[in-house]
Amino acid sequence: MPASFANSHLSSSTNLKRKAYNDDDNIDHPRKLPAIAEHNASRPLQQNRSAINVSKLGVGPPPLTKPRGPAITTARTTRATSAPLKPSAVPRPASRVALASRTGVARTTSGPLAPTVISTQFQTLQSQVASIEHARAADVARLAADMDSERSKVAELQANHLAMSRELATARTQELSQRRDLVNASDELDALRKKHAREVMDIEMDLKKRDREIRELNEDLRIVRGDLERERDAGTLLKATVAQQSTAQITLQAQNSALQAQIGALQSSCDFSADTVTKLRLDLEMAQKRVEVLEQDAREAEMVRRRLHNMVQELKGNIRVFCRVRPLLPSDLPTNIDDVERARAEALANVVYPDQRDHREIVLSASSESATGQERKETWSFGFDKVFEPHSTQAEVFEEISQLAQSCTDGYNVCIFAYGQTGSGKSFTMEGGSASSTVGMIPRAVDQVFQATEDLKSKGWEYTLEGQFLEIYNETINDLLGNGEFDKKKHEIKHDKSGTRVTDVVVQALHSPAHVRALLARANSRRTVAATLMNERSSRSHSVFTLRIRGTNALTGEACSGALNLVDLAGSERLNASGAGSDKERLKETQSINKSLSALGDVIAALGEKSEKGDKHIPYRNSKLTYLLQNSLSGNSKTLMVLNLSPLAAHLNESLCSLRFATKVNNTTIGTAKKQTKSTS
Numbered sequence: 001m002p003a004s005f006a007n008s009h010l011s012s013s014t015n016l017k018r019k020a021y022n023d024d025d026n027i028d029h030p031r032k033l034p035a036i037a038e039h040n041a042s043r044p045l046q047q048n049r050s051a052i053n054v055s056k057l058g059v060g061p062p063p064l065t066k067p068r069g070p071a072i073t074t075a076r077t078t079r080a081t082s083a084p085l086k087p088s089a090v091p092r093p094a095s096r097v098a099l100a101s102r103t104g105v106a107r108t109t110s111g112p113l114a115p116t117v118i119s120t121q122f123q124t125l126q127s128q129v130a131s132i133e134h135a136r137a138a139d140v141a142r143l144a145a146d147m148d149s150e151r152s153k154v155a156e157l158q159a160n161h162l163a164m165s166r167e168l169a170t171a172r173t174q175e176l177s178q179r180r181d182l183v184n185a186s187d188e189l190d191a192l193r194k195k196h197a198r199e200v201m202d203i204e205m206d207l208k209k210r211d212r213e214i215r216e217l218n219e220d221l222r223i224v225r226g227d228l229e230r231e232r233d234a235g236t237l238l239k240a241t242v243a244q245q246s247t248a249q250i251t252l253q254a255q256n257s258a259l260q261a262q263i264g265a266l267q268s269s270c271d272f273s274a275d276t277v278t279k280l281r282l283d284l285e286m287a288q289k290r291v292e293v294l295e296q297d298a299r300e301a302e303m304v305r306r307r308l309h310n311m312v313q314e315l316k317g318n319i320r321v322f323c324r325v326r327p328l329l330p331s332d333l334p335t336n337i338d339d340v341e342r343a344r345a346e347a348l349a350n351v352v353y354p355d356q357r358d359h360r361e362i363v364l365s366a367s368s369e370s371a372t373g374q375e376r377k378e379t380w381s382f383g384f385d386k387v388f389e390p391h392s393t394q395a396e397v398f399e400e401i402s403q404l405a406q407s408c409t410d411g412y413n414v415c416i417f418a419y420g421q422t423g424s425g426k427s428f429t430m431e432g433g434s435a436s437s438t439v440g441m442i443p444r445a446v447d448q449v450f451q452a453t454e455d456l457k458s459k460g461w462e463y464t465l466e467g468q469f470l471e472i473y474n475e476t477i478n479d480l481l482g483n484g485e486f487d488k489k490k491h492e493i494k495h496d497k498s499g500t501r502v503t504d505v506v507v508q509a510l511h512s513p514a515h516v517r518a519l520l521a522r523a524n525s526r527r528t529v530a531a532t533l534m535n536e537r538s539s540r541s542h543s544v545f546t547l548r549i550r551g552t553n554a555l556t557g558e559a560c561s562g563a564l565n566l567v568d569l570a571g572s573e574r575l576n577a578s579g580a581g582s583d584k585e586r587l588k589e590t591q592s593i594n595k596s597l598s599a600l601g602d603v604i605a606a607l608g609e610k611s612e613k614g615d616k617h618i619p620y621r622n623s624k625l626t627y628l629l630q631n632s633l634s635g636n637s638k639t640l641m642v643l644n645l646s647p648l649a650a651h652l653n654e655s656l657c658s659l660r661f662a663t664k665v666n667n668t669t670i671g672t673a674k675k676q677t678k679s680t681s
């Protein structure tokens with residue numbers, strides 16, 4: 001292997017790949033062989049060879065025949081060998097003159113040459129041919145020698161080529177193996193790098209974990225230090241407390257000793273108290289017996305009181321009349337007035353209440369001009385069982401009514417009705433407002449009855465209560481507790497021994513005052529719904545709430561039944577058919593109200609006459625109202641009429657009419673109320 005080649009292959013391993021590529025180039029483009037390089041470093045082999053031939057051929061005479069080249073000589077070599085044989089150098093037959101001149105033979109143009117000349121020329125030519133032949137032979141010998149030399153060189157070159165090919169193959173094998181080694185080394189390096197990166201990552205994570213742990217530990221340490229600080233403080237505090245407790249313990253021990261002494265004293269006192277308690281128990285038992293006796297006395301006194309009340313009622317006659325004047329309302333005054341007091345004075349009717357002791361009198365007065373132009377003052381005085389002034393409260397009114405309402409628990413039929421013109425306060429009196437101070441007579445009476453039944457339980461009475469709430473509008477009965485549409489269902493009034501009953505109406509068992517209030521609210525809402533269909537319906541209809549009560553006494557074997565009717569009458573203002581104009585509904589309403597109110601007056605008048613004469617037909621059937629209240633208006637019932645009056649001067653005439661009607665009722669005596677009791681034994 002040549003030194004340069006060997007050296008190139010022994011260069012460092014890092015240049016292995018690059019070197020391999022260079023060697024490939026060398027394979028495609030072989031370098032000059034070292035033998036040639038040594039022989040002629042600056043010129044190519046062929047040029048060299050041509051140069052040799054030219055130098056050799058150029059000196060001798062040109063051969064007559066084209067010399068044949070060696071077998072291995074290329075075409076170029078052949079041409080190069082014959083190149084020196086220029087046409088000008090070869091003698092041509094055509095220029096015989098020139099030849100002759102050169103050989104010295106003279107030639108004539110007109111005849112053939114002499115035989116001597118020709119012979120001379122021939123000899124010359126033969127010698128020339130011989131010399132050429134000789135030169136050619138020498139040339140051939142030289143060429144053969146050259147050929148041998150060239151062949152040996154070629155053989156040498158082929159040997160070199162073979163050796164170099166082998167070296168090249170070996171080098172390639174080595175290169176391949178080195179490349180494989182390199183690839184392996186590169187893979188190994190990659191694997192090592194990855195492993196290294198993983199290890200670095202693991203170490204970094206580990207480091208972070210450690211950092212975190214250190215931070216946590218530092219935090220724990222900080223907390224523990226804080227705890228320790230607190231514990232130290234607590235310890236100091238505890239020490240102080242222990243010191244205090246020790247002092248306190250000493251004090252307590254001293255107190256304990258003192259208390260022990262006190263306990264001894266108290267023990268003896270306790271023994272004494274036990275004796276006292278025993279004595280007091282005996283006293284208590286005696287007192288309880290006395291209370292029982294007193295309660296019995298009280299019950300008997302209550303019975304006496306009720307008997308006396310009923311006796312008073314009987315003596316007074318069974319129709320009583322209360323008169324109540326409502327206060328002036330802001331809505332009664334015109335809006336946007338400057339002098340309210342003056343407006344009030346002008347709006348109010350002249351009403352006085354002279355009887356300030358018994359409150360039984362009401363006096364109305366008014367000034368008018370006579371036909372002669374003189375001022376005339378008229379005064380009207382009325383007396384009733386009670387007169388309530390505008391400032392009277394619901395409670396004050398009910399106080400006068402409560403005994404009457406309660407008497408239904410004794411088996412009486414009671415009827416309380418509110419009479420008066422529209423807006424005079426009938427609904428306020430009977431139903432009242434939602435506030436406890438404004439609650440009306442119906443809820444109060446219900447409360448009272450429930451309370452009485454509770455109280456009478458101790459005397460052996462058990463009661464069942466039931467109620468119904470009806471409306472009479474245009475002489476049609478509607479059930480305010482029912483579900484049916486108003487003015488559609490036909491209800492009939494039936495009277496029999498057990499009392500008054502209306503067909504197809506809801507009669508609710510009453511369990512508590514709250515239950516009754518819920519029913520009243522329901523009735524009112526039904527009425528309100530109906531009122532949207534027909535304006536002012538509540539003013540134009542009568543409402544009758546009936547509470548029926550039945551009681552039995554297991555101790556005495558008695559039984560009783562009574563009814564409490566609470567009636568809010570339609571507005572009593574004088575209505576006439578012409579006032580209703582063309583409104584047919586209004587006309588019908590007016591006729592119905594007139595009919596029922598005058599029927600009520602007729603019934604009361606007839607009852608009065610009957611009690612005087614003893615025999616009189618009572619026209620109950622003239623209206624639904626009187627027929628419904630028949631059992632509560634008859635001689636053996638208790639009836640109270642509350643006359644409601646408007647305080648307004650504008651309503652004076654209506655008030656006078658109402659007062660006259662109430663006086664008529666008040667002056668009627670309709671006999672003695674009778675208890676409906678029977679013995680069940």
Ligand SMILES: Nc1ncnc2c1ncn2[C@@H]1O[C@H](COP(=O)(O)OP(=O)(O)OP(=O)(O)O)[C@@H](O)[C@H]1O
Pocket residue numbers: 325326327329390420421422423424425426427428429538539540570571644
């Ligand atoms: N004693 C009173 N104290 C305070 N306000 C009263 C009193 N009496 C009635 N009122 C009020 O006067 C107004 C008319 O009263 P209410 O509706 O009771 O009259 P009414 O005679 O029932 O009328 P209607 O026939 O239209 O039902 C109501 O706003 C009521 O609150």
